[in-house]
Amino acid sequence: MSITYKQRELSILSNLLPNTSIEKLNTYAKDFSEKTSNIKYQKRGVMPFEMFTIYVFCKELNITTLLESGTARGYSIELLASAMPEIKMITVENFARKYNYEVPTKDRLSHLSNIEFITGNGVVVLKELAQKLTEENVGVFIDGPKDGEAISLATELKGYTNVKFVSCHDLHEGLEYCPYNDLEFRKGYEYLNDVVYNLSVSEAGGMAETFDGETIKNKWPDGYGIILSI
Numbered sequence: 001m002s003i004t005y006k007q008r009e010l011s012i013l014s015n016l017l018p019n020t021s022i023e024k025l026n027t028y029a030k031d032f033s034e035k036t037s038n039i040k041y042q043k044r045g046v047m048p049f050e051m052f053t054i055y056v057f058c059k060e061l062n063i064t065t066l067l068e069s070g071t072a073r074g075y076s077i078e079l080l081a082s083a084m085p086e087i088k089m090i091t092v093e094n095f096a097r098k099y100n101y102e103v104p105t106k107d108r109l110s111h112l113s114n115i116e117f118i119t120g121n122g123v124v125v126l127k128e129l130a131q132k133l134t135e136e137n138v139g140v141f142i143d144g145p146k147d148g149e150a151i152s153l154a155t156e157l158k159g160y161t162n163v164k165f166v167s168c169h170d171l172h173e174g175l176e177y178c179p180y181n182d183l184e185f186r187k188g189y190e191y192l193n194d195v196v197y198n199l200s201v202s203e204a205g206g207m208a209e210t211f212d213g214e215t216i217k218n219k220w221p222d223g224y225g226i227i228l229s230i
Contacts, residue, residue, distance in 0.1 A: 017056065017057070017060050019060070020056070020060055025056065028052075028055065028056050028059060029052065031083070032051075032052050032055050035082050035083045036048065036051075036079050036082050036083055039075075039078055039082060041075065042072075042073040042074070042075035042078075045072075045073065045075030045076065046075060046076045046079075046143070046169060048079060050076075050169065051076055051079040051083075053167075054066075054080060054139070054141055054167055055079075055080065055083050055084065057139060057164075057165050057167070058080075058084060058087060058139050059084075061137065061139065061164040061165055062137050062164075063137050063138065063139040063164060064087060064088065064136045064137045064138075065087065065088045065090065065133055065136040065137070065138050065139075066080060066084075066087055066088070066089050066090070066138070066139045066140075066141065067090050067091075067092070067126050067129055067130070067138060067139070067140045068089065068090070068091040068092065068140075068141045068142075068143065069091075069092045069093075069122025069123070069125070069126050069140075069141070069142050069143060069153075070092075070093060070122060070142065070143030070144030070169075071092065071093035071095075071101070071105060071117065072093065072101055072105070072143070072144075073101055073104075073105055074091070074101075074105040074106075074108065074109050076141065076143060076169075077089055077091045077109070077115055078108075078109055078112065080141075081109070081112045081114050081115050084114075085112075085113075085114050086114075087114065088114055088116070088136075089114050089115045089116065090115075090116045090118060090129060091115060091116070091117055091118070092118045092119075092120055092121075092122040092125045092126065093117075093119065093120075093122070093144075094119065094120065094121055094122075095119050096119075102119070122142070122144060122145065122153075123145060123149070123153055126140065126142070126153065126157060127156065127157065130157055130160045130162065130163055131160070133162060134162055135162075136162055137162065137164050138160070138162050138163045138164060139163075139164060139165050139166075139167075140154070140157050140163060140165070140166040140167065141167050141168075142166065142167065142168045142169065143168075143169040150168045151168065154166040154168055
């Protein structure tokens with residue numbers, strides 16, 4: 001997998017983080033690509049570009065602990081933990097409902113010492129962790145629950161002063177039916193809707209064989225991708 005980002009995508013990302021220069025983003029992109037280039041794509045996993053965006057937020061906001069809800073096959077946490085070995089990663093999944101994911105996922109990622117696995121309900125566990133990690137700069141990635149429930153959880157987590165950003169994956173129509181008026185949250189969503197959804201699969205990184213050249217927007221017109229909130 002080799003990832004390259006056009007200046008247009010990087011310039012829009014820099015608008016979300018105004019103090020981050022294009023030069024710095026190019027350095028980040030090179031580092032992220034080098035550290036994740038040997039990672040095999042997992043079926044139904046996130047796009048590497050999505051995780052690159054979270055990587056930039058972690059770097060720029062000095063995140064010390066990243067919380068993930070929705071481990072599944074572990075592709076997203078593998079990308080992030082490989083790219084940022086200095087950051088503690090805690091990933092939560094109710095593996096009982098995920099068929100046979102738990103053992104192969106944990107075995108495959110056993111070489112990454114900065115990942116902690118927790119079995120449980122992400123809605124409950126993420127709030128418990130946010131309450132405990134008061135001395136940390138916390139970032140959050142929600143990949144379950146989905147839709148409006150994810151936005152409700154994100155809204156609550158944003159209330160903790162130690163939580164520096166929240167991101168959600170697979171919202172679909174969640175923004176429409178869940179009350180949420182945070183303009184920064186929506187700005188991040190619009191960025192991903194306009195930029196990431198319209199990337200060709202080859203630009204998204206490592207997915208050309210899986211989706212045969214379709215754009216991400218054509219493949220998931222109802223809102224596949226992440227939103228971000230500072």
